[in-house]
Amino acid sequence: MDKExxxxxxxxxxxxxxxxxTRFYEILFERYPSVRPMFSTDTAPQAKMLREAIIAVLDHLDDSAWLSNTLGALGAKxxxxxxxxxxxxxxxECMIAAMEEIGGAQWTSAMTSAWLEALGAVASLMMAGATEESVAV
Structure with missing residues (x-):
């Protein structure tokens, strides 16, 4: 993964x-209205937590144990x-759309590819945690 x-x-x-x-959630609810009831009316706290989580993942990109443990627990939750x-x-899809929209002409296909890879890895670790939790129950 290209951390830089x-x-x-x-x-x-x-x-x-x-x-x-915040823009990510707007796009998510526009494209996938069926998920809206999963969230509170005020998504500002959720947007803040998501931003912090993205930064934390980037900060720990070289720490596979942290990523596996943290994202696994998050996936179970x-x-x-x-x-x-x-x-x-x-x-x-919606995060990339928000990034492309905000990045405008400065956003590149290499950036999209890097984020697709990163978000795919995050999703895999979260789903693995969810699977482990369901097996343990």
């Missing part, structure tokens, strides 16, 4: 007041909320 490209591209689109993640495997693809 991920960090550079996030710097390009990481807006004040959690603008990227999300499964308890009813998150299913196809929803991870929708999240990646």
């Amino acid at each position: 490209l991920l960090e550079t591209s996030l710097g390009l689109v990481d807006e004040a007041e959690d603008g990227l993640t 999300h499964a308890s909320f009813g998150v299913t495997a196809p929803m991870y693809d929708a999240v990646a």
